[in-house]
Amino acid sequence: MQITATINGKPVISEVEPRLLLSDWLRHDLGLAGTHVGCEHGVCGACTVLFDGAPVRSCLVFAVQADGHTIETVESLGTPDHLHPLQQSFWEAHGLQCGFCTPGILMTLKPFLEQNPDPTEDEIRHALSGNLCRCTGYQNIVKAVQLAAKGPSDTRVLD
Amino acid sequence: MKPAAFEYAAPKSVAEALALKTRYGEDAKYLAGGQSLIPAMNFRVMQPTALIDLNGLSELAFINGDGDELRIGALTRYSAVEHSPLVAERLPLAVEVVKHIAHPQIRNRGTLGGSLAHADPAAEMPVLLTTLSGRVRAESARGSRWIAAADFMLGPFTTILEPDEMLVEIALPTLPPGVGAAFQEVSRRHGDYALLGAAATLSLGTDGTIAAARLVFLNAGDTPKVAGLATTQLIGQTPSAELFATAAQAVDGDIEPMGTLHASPDYQHHLARVLARRVLARAAERAQAQPVA
Numbered sequence: 427m428q429i430t431a432t433i434n435g436k437p438v439i440s441e442v443e444p445r446l447l448l449s450d451w452l453r454h455d456l457g458l459a460g461t462h463v464g465c466e467h468g469v470c471g472a473c474t475v476l477f478d479g480a481p482v483r484s485c486l487v488f489a490v491q492a493d494g495h496t497i498e499t500v501e502s503l504g505t506p507d508h509l510h511p512l513q514q515s516f517w518e519a520h521g522l523q524c525g526f527c528t529p530g531i532l533m534t535l536k537p538f539l540e541q542n543p544d545p546t547e548d549e550i551r552h553a554l555s556g557n558l559c560r561c562t563g564y565q566n567i568v569k570a571v572q573l574a575a576k577g578p579s580d581t582r583v584l585d
Numbered sequence: 586m587k588p589a590a591f592e593y594a595a596p597k598s599v600a601e602a603l604a605l606k607t608r609y610g611e612d613a614k615y616l617a618g619g620q621s622l623i624p625a626m627n628f629r630v631m632q633p634t635a636l637i638d639l640n641g642l643s644e645l646a647f648i649n650g651d652g653d654e655l656r657i658g659a660l661t662r663y664s665a666v667e668h669s670p671l672v673a674e675r676l677p678l679a680v681e682v683v684k685h686i687a688h689p690q691i692r693n694r695g696t697l698g699g700s701l702a703h704a705d706p707a708a709e710m711p712v713l714l715t716t717l718s719g720r721v722r723a724e725s726a727r728g729s730r731w732i733a734a735a736d737f738m739l740g741p742f743t744t745i746l747e748p749d750e751m752l753v754e755i756a757l758p759t760l761p762p763g764v765g766a767a768f769q770e771v772s773r774r775h776g777d778y779a780l781l782g783a784a785a786t787l788s789l790g791t792d793g794t795i796a797a798a799r800l801v802f803l804n805a806g807d808t809p810k811v812a813g814l815a816t817t818q819l820i821g822q823t824p825s826a827e828l829f830a831t832a833a834q835a836v837d838g839d840i841e842p843m844g845t846l847h848a849s850p851d852y853q854h855h856l857a858r859v860l861a862r863r864v865l866a867r868a869a870e871r872a873q874a875q876p877v878a
């Protein structure tokens with residue numbers, strides 16, 4: 427089936443089989459391998475992308491369902507030279523170790539911080555409840571979010 | 586973990602979706618939020634021959650306040666209910682319940698109709714529908730019918746829906762002044778399926794005694810379990826911690842928990858007694874906070 431979607435701001439036309447998962451389309455057909463795949467049944471959150479602005483599991487959506495919709499992946503955030511404030515904060519607060527869970531966490535947090543610019547720690551932990559991290563530990567991830575909310579140059583959060 | 590091949594259709598109206606279902610037959614499935622169906626397809630536990638994607642049916646995504654009930658379209662997502670000012674005002678219990686379902690990312694896709702049609706005994710929506718004695722409306726090429734909550738769920742993952750029927754609308758009665766409600770559950774991590782949960786509504790008469798009470802358990806049997814034994818003894822009594830503690834002892838006779846990987850039936854019985862006490866007490870507090878005029 428032919429589909430047309432807006433991926434990271436650009437229109438993309440593609441021929442897909444109905445059974446192709448959105449996560450696999452992004453990774454294998456479009457080369458956007460920043461979206462990670464952990465469990466493929468909705469539990470880990472590594473594959474989280476924005477679907478019309480809202481975070482969803484890309485392993486629980488078929489690529490055909492993206493037809494006519496807007497998808498944003500972690501590649502839409504920053505570049506190595508110009509990190510997004512969230513990426514900068516994760517760097518500064520050591521919010522990642524292996525980085526496997528990070529793309530899903532960043533795509534969950536982007537709309538969260540836009541809607542809650544000054545979240546409490548509880549709200550941050552709740553927002554992250556659908557994203558598993560198996561190596562960093564959540565302390566530094568929470569700190570990174572607090573840092574991003576304050577603006578990454580405000581390093582008082584880290585003291 | 587990749588789904589088996591299937592045909593895909595994205596109808597633009599309910600009528601078109603129903604016609605497609607008739608054409609594809611019993612092995613075709615409706616696809617709503619996909620948050621239960623797609624994991625099952627990824628595991629190949631389910632291999633439908635065709636998917637009829639309901640996500641284009643904007644006519645099924647609505648929340649209306651109609652007299653003494655809310656009318657909610659089957660394709661309405663959990664997150665729409667969670668953030669609806671109308672639901673917050675008219676039926677705060679629904680917001681309280683929906684927040685316990687999975688994680689924000691899953692609530693952005695999962696639908697009320699999908700959850701009810703799926704009929705998982707560990708799911709929150711069927712318990713909400715049962716607690717409020719709500720109704721659902723099903724449509725097929727043969728016509729439309731309303732089904733009462735008590736008749737809807739037949740067993741685990743089994744409803745009274747015929748293969749050609751689609752769930753289109755859900756009616757949830759709102760709670761008048763003098764009725765308090767509460768929901769609580771215990772899960773291993775926030776957002777996980779609950780080991781056990783309980784919902785209660787409780788209404789007080791003008792003299793402050795209990796006029797009616799309803800207590801419904803999640804994951805305590807094949808379908809939502811209504812605790813009739815525990816609640817009959819509340820009628821006519823004045824709410825107190827002792828009263829609810831005594832009533833909670835009677836829930837053992839009302840439930841038949843089957844045990845889960847992480848909770849034995851004994852532990853589930855224990856949770857049922859504790860949660861019964863807590864939700865009844867909270868429902869009573871809330872009823873007292875907004876007495877009948």
Ligand SMILES: Cc1cc2nc3c(=O)[nH]c(=O)nc-3n(C[C@H](O)[C@H](O)[C@H](O)COP(=O)(O)OP(=O)(O)OC[C@H]3O[C@@H](n4cnc5c(N)ncnc54)[C@H](O)[C@@H]3O)c2cc1C
Pocket residue numbers: 467468469614615616617618619620621622623624639659660685686687688691694695696697698699700702703705707708709710746750751752753776777778779
């Ligand atoms: C990690 C994870 C955690 C979860 N935790 C919870 C939880 O704690 N509590 C909970 O309740 N759920 C939980 N869920 C499941 C989630 O709530 C699902 O969204 C819900 O069970 C099904 O709704 P859906 O819209 O996604 O339906 P789908 O997955 O699209 O469909 C489910 C079934 O219903 C049928 N169906 C769908 N819509 C209709 C309709 N209108 N008419 C007739 N048949 C229809 C489909 O054919 C399918 O058989 C979880 C899911 C995941 C992935």
Ligand code: FES
Pocket residue numbers: 462463464465466467468469470471472473474483484485486
């Ligand atoms: S890969 Fe999608 S949630 Fe784990």
Ligand code: FES
Pocket residue numbers: 521522523524525526527528558559560561562
């Ligand atoms: S950084 Fe390794 S899993 Fe989170």
